[in-house]
Amino acid sequence: xxxxxxxxxxxxxxxxxxxxxxxxxxxxxxxxxxxxxxxxxxxxxxxxxxxxxxxxxxxxxxxxxxxxxxxxxxxxxxxxxxxxxxxxxxxxxxxxxxxxxxxxxxxxxxxxxxxxxxxxxxxxxxxxxx
Amino acid sequence: xxxxxxxxxxxxxxxxxxxxxxxxxxxxxxxxxxxxxxxxxxxxxxxxxxxxxxxxxxxxxxxxxxxxxxxxxxxxxxxxxxxxxxxxxxxxxxxxxxxxxxxxxxxxxxxxxxxxxxxxxxxxxxxxxxx
Numbered sequence: 001x002x003x004x005x006x007x008x009x010x011x012x013x014x015x016x017x018x019x020x021x022x023x024x025x026x027x028x029x030x031x032x033x034x035x036x037x038x039x040x041x042x043x044x045x046x047x048x049x050x051x052x053x054x055x056x057x058x059x060x061x062x063x064x065x066x067x068x069x070x071x072x073x074x075x076x077x078x079x080x081x082x083x084x085x086x087x088x089x090x091x092x093x094x095x096x097x098x099x100x101x102x103x104x105x106x107x108x109x110x111x112x113x114x115x116x117x118x119x120x121x122x123x124x125x126x127x128x129x130x
Numbered sequence: 131x132x133x134x135x136x137x138x139x140x141x142x143x144x145x146x147x148x149x150x151x152x153x154x155x156x157x158x159x160x161x162x163x164x165x166x167x168x169x170x171x172x173x174x175x176x177x178x179x180x181x182x183x184x185x186x187x188x189x190x191x192x193x194x195x196x197x198x199x200x201x202x203x204x205x206x207x208x209x210x211x212x213x214x215x216x217x218x219x220x221x222x223x224x225x226x227x228x229x230x231x232x233x234x235x236x237x238x239x240x241x242x243x244x245x246x247x248x249x250x251x252x253x254x255x256x257x258x259x260x261x
Contacts, residue, residue, distance in 0.1 A: 031222060034215050041212055045205070045250060052258045053193065056185040059178045076172075083165040090158060112165075119172035122179035 026085060033082035040075040047071075060126055069127035073120055080116035084109055149236045157214045160207035167204040205250055210243035 006013060018024075051062060063069050087108050095101040145151065177188035191197045217235050220226045226235050 031219065034219060038212065038216065041208065045208065049250060049254045049257050052254050053189070056178060056182055059185075072175075079168055083161070083168060086161045087165055090162060111169075115169055115172045119175050122172070122175035125179040126175075 026088075030082065030085045033078045033085070036074070036078045037082060040071065040078055043071055044075050060129070063123055063126040064129065066127075069123055072123050076116055076119045076123070080112050080119075084112040087112070150232055153214060153236050153239060157211060157218070160211040160214075163207045164204065164211055167200075167207070170200070202247075202251070206243060206247045209246040209250070210239065213239040213242045213246070 012018075047062070047068065051058060054062075063072060088105055091101060091104045091108060095104050174188050174192070177184040192201065217226070217239055220235070226232060
C-alpha cells in the first residue's frame, strides 16, 4: 500500500497504535484465547459430565494424572485471560465517569487473576497429591 | 465544562429487536454469566483441594435445585457463547457477512446451543444415575 492510500498521518503509522493507544493487542489476545478455548471447553464439559457427583477421591484420581491436570491449567489460564479481556470491554462500554471505569477495570482484573491463581493452585495441589 | 447537548444516534431502545442484534447482546450477556460461573468453578476446585468437609458442602450445593438451576443456565450459556463465538471467528476471517448468511448462521447457533445443552444433560443424567 502506498502512503497516499493510507488515511493515517506518518507519525500515526510509525507508532501504529491507533486511537485506543494499544493497537490490536487486546483484540488479538481475545481471538487467540477464543480459539484455544474451543477444544478446551469441549474437553472441560465432557470431563465434568464424567465426574458428576463423583467422590473427592475420584477428583484426585482424575486430576492426579498429568494430561487432565495440564488441560485444566490451560483451561483456567485461557478462560480467565479471555473473560478479563471481555469484561474490560463491557466495563469500558457502560461505566461512567472515567474514574469509576478505571477503578472497575482494576478491581475486575485483580479478582480475575486472583481467582485464576487460586484455581491453578488447587489443581496443582490435587495433582501433587494434596 | 458541560458538553453541548448533541443529538444521539439511534440506539437499543429505538431499533426493533432483530435476530442479529438479540444474538449480539446475548453473546455479551452469556459472557458475563460465564465469568461469574468461572468463579464458582474455582470455588469447587479449591473445595476439592482443601478437605472432605469443604468438598462435601460444595457437592451438596451443586446437587441442590438451585445448584442444578445454575448449572443448566451455565451449560446453555457456555454452548451459546461457544457456537456464537465460532460465528464471530468466521466474521473475523471475513466470511458470512451477507444478510441471509448472518441470519442463517444465527439460527444455526440457536439450534446448536439448544441441542448441545440437551445432549450434555442427557449424558449427565445417564452418567449420574448409577451412583
